[in-house]
Amino acid sequence: MANEQRAIFAxxxxxxxxxxxxxxxGIISITSGYTGGHVENPTYRQVTSGETGHTEAVEIIYDPDKITYKELVDIYWRQTDPTDAGGQFADRGDSYRPVIFFVNEHQKQVAEESKKELENSGKFSEPIVTQIEEAKPFYPAEEYHQDYYKKNAAHYKRYSIGSGRAGFISENWGN
Incomplete structure (x- = not known):
């Protein structure tokens, strides 16, 4: 496809x-993987050890004629607790930190403006701590992590609820 762009969110x-x-x-593909660290082709075990500097993330290939980067960023915010720099929900540590990784100056500008809008909205009483960083090499995760919510639907649903993510999203963002 001629008009594909890339977005990376942690x-x-x-x-x-x-x-x-x-x-x-407009979503063409989504790949689970690792980015932001200093180890090439890391494994899940290496990343979760905290020794690689990598963060779990998703790489989204999309058609900007059907969905804009701004729309993707808006959806991103509604999946996270942007006030928690130490991880997300039950997952703690740098490998689970919230980050918008920009791949060009346009994305950086959109992400920064969107973060300011969220900060100014008063939606959260705590500071918005999600980082906005330049994208580094992205390494796809092992195959068993790809499309996990489809392959292991029951476990995924239990995890989403048990981790506190589903409740936080419902309470703070609605449906």
């Missing part, structure tokens, strides 16, 4: 970051 466990974007018009 919002805790990458399993939970695929489903919200997966069925939207």
């Amino acid at each position: 919002g805790g466990c990458f399993w939970c970051m695929v489903h919200p974007f997966d069925t939207l018009p």
